[in-house]
Amino acid sequence: MTDENRFELHLPSTLGAEKAAMAFAAEVAARMKFPPERIEDLKTAVAEACLNAIEHGNRQQASTRVGVRLIAGPDRLQIAVHDQGRGIPGARAPDIESRIEGRTETRGWGIFLIESLVDEVTFESTAQGGVVKMIIYLEKQA
Numbered sequence: 001m002t003d004e005n006r007f008e009l010h011l012p013s014t015l016g017a018e019k020a021a022m023a024f025a026a027e028v029a030a031r032m033k034f035p036p037e038r039i040e041d042l043k044t045a046v047a048e049a050c051l052n053a054i055e056h057g058n059r060q061q062a063s064t065r066v067g068v069r070l071i072a073g074p075d076r077l078q079i080a081v082h083d084q085g086r087g088i089p090g091a092r093a094p095d096i097e098s099r100i101e102g103r104t105e106t107r108g109w110g111i112f113l114i115e116s117l118v119d120e121v122t123f124e125s126t127a128q129g130g131v132v133k134m135i136i137y138l139e140k141q142a
Contacts, residue, residue: 118136
């Protein structure tokens with residue numbers, strides 16, 4: 001690979017499409033020589049971000065697309081998952097404490113999971129839809 005390579009994948013907003021994104025990201029990471037445990041973290045984070053885009057951003061409308069862009073650098077992989085939705089009105093990050101204590105429903109762990117598996121993550125809402133940007137380094141950051 002050169003210093004930086006870009007890859008893109010566009011998926012229909014149907015459940016199961018996240019598996020293609022997982023395999024796509026895993027292949028790029030394997031070629032970059034990521035350790036197997038980091039590849040597993042990446043696959044889970046990408047799948048969760050895609051599922052959120054499919055379910056919440058695009059509301060499972062198969063005519064909308066989820067875009068997955070990977071930028072491979074010398075020591076990291078940047079991932080951006082785009083949806084075409086407007087998000088869910090009033091949506092916010094889940095209160096993990098209340099979920100652990102059983103005071104609220106158990107769904108909504110996706111953001112927490114993504115944050116736990118990658119080294120950096122941001123969530124953005126634009127006029128074109130939502131974007132989850134993730135960075136995972138070859139070596140896990142402290």
